[in-house]
Amino acid sequence: MALYTIADLHLSFGSEKPMDVFSGWDNYVDRLKKNxxxxxxxxxxxxxxxxxxxxxxxxxxxKDFLFIDSLPGKKIIIKGNHDYWWSTVKKIEKFLEDxxxxxISVLQNSAVRYKNYCICGTRGWLCNSESDExxxxxxxxxxxxxxxxxxxxxxxxxPIVFLHYPPVYKGExxxxxxxxxxxxxxxxxxxGHVHGNxxxxxxxxxxxxGIEFNLISCDYINFSPVLVEY
Numbered sequence: 622m623a624l625y626t627i628a629d630l631h632l633s634f635g636s637e638k639p640m641d642v643f644s645g646w647d648n649y650v651d652r653l654k655k656n657x658x659x660x661x662x663x664x665x666x667x668x669x670x671x672x673x674x675x676x677x678x679x680x681x682x683x684k685d686f687l688f689i690d691s692l693p694g695k696k697i698i699i700k701g702n703h704d705y706w707w708s709t710v711k712k713i714e715k716f717l718e719d720x721x722x723x724x725i726s727v728l729q730n731s732a733v734r735y736k737n738y739c740i741c742g743t744r745g746w747l748c749n750s751e752s753d754e755x756x757x758x759x760x761x762x763x764x765x766x767x768x769x770x771x772x773x774x775x776x777x778x779x780p781i782v783f784l785h786y787p788p789v790y791k792g793e794x795x796x797x798x799x800x801x802x803x804x805x806x807x808x809x810x811x812x813g814h815v816h817g818n819x820x821x822x823x824x825x826x827x828x829x830x831g832i833e834f835n836l837i838s839c840d841y842i843n844f845s846p847v848l849v850e851y
Contacts (some may be wrong), residue, residue, distance in 0.1 A: 623781050623845035625661055625694070627840045628670035628736045628781060628813025629698075629701065633773050634684030638675035645840050650688075656845035666735055668728075670813045670837060671701025671744060671785030682706045690722040697728050700744045701785040702814065705784040728783075730765050732772035734779075738850060739773030742766070742783035745812070748795040770805050780788045780805065781849060784812040787836070789825040797813055802832055811849070813838045 631640045640646040646794050648651070651726070673689070674680035689696055700707045710727045714828065717725050726733070733740040743765040750759045766841035783807055788798045788810065802810060810832055821841060825834045835845050 622666070622736075623662070623672075623851050624666050624668070624738070624740070624781075624849040625844065626668040626811050626837050626849050627839060627846045628668060628785065628837045629672040629816070630669060630685075631675060631703070631839070632685035632688060633674055633675040634688060635681040637700045639697045642841075649839070649844055654692065654801075654844045656843070657724065660846055660848075661692065661694040663693050663840045667694045667696050668740060668742070668849075669696055669698045669772055669782045670742065670783045670811060671699050673699045673701065674706060675739070676701065678705040679706050679708055679713065681803075683720055686717060686720065686722050687726060690724050694724065697733055699709045699728050699741060699742050699783055699785060700727060702744070702797070704717065716834065719739075722731045728769070732780075733767045734776065734778060735850070737779055739770075739778035739780050740775065740783065741769035741773055741807075745784035745786035745788065745798055746795065747786065748788075748790045748793045759795070759797055763801065766798065766801055767805075770801070770807070772818070773797040774805075779807075782807050782809050782810045784807060784810065785813050787812045787824045789829065789834070789835075791813070799830070803830060807832060809833050809835075809849070811835045811837050811847070816840055 674685040
């Protein structure tokens, strides 16, 4: 059994928002399927860190979820900034059950055990949250991340954090998120959201303040899930 991760699938089977129009995204669904199936086995776990589907409503995401469900492994999804279909966890889980998806679960205000590790995470937010609304959203995300890591501490597991937004961008930290990662002794953090050669140069990858950061946006990792732990 192995743990993998990937972000920004941006699926659009049920909506008119194809990613193929962007450079490097040609035939990306077939490439993703081929790479996924060559790596991931049925017993493996894959964390999808946000921007799962372009759908605006849950019903419109049906074909996207069925595609994900058809791929090998158990999938754990986190909310991204473009997941407008996202509702309450209870409604999402009910919808997945109704359409017959058996391999997808939702991570929000929670965590999932993986061997001696704990899969923790939340969406995260902007590094430069200045408006009252942005600050409100950020504080909510901070609370969700803390609740997630609480599960790891309670069960004496090693936390691995998955976010959608990068905690550091253009030399600026999302201080509230970084403070949690440092204070709670997180050693590995994976995030998505960032696309394109210019933007990629503005993020932190590798060791930073004692934490190993990894960018896992689909196009950055060549549409192939990244191994986290065996």
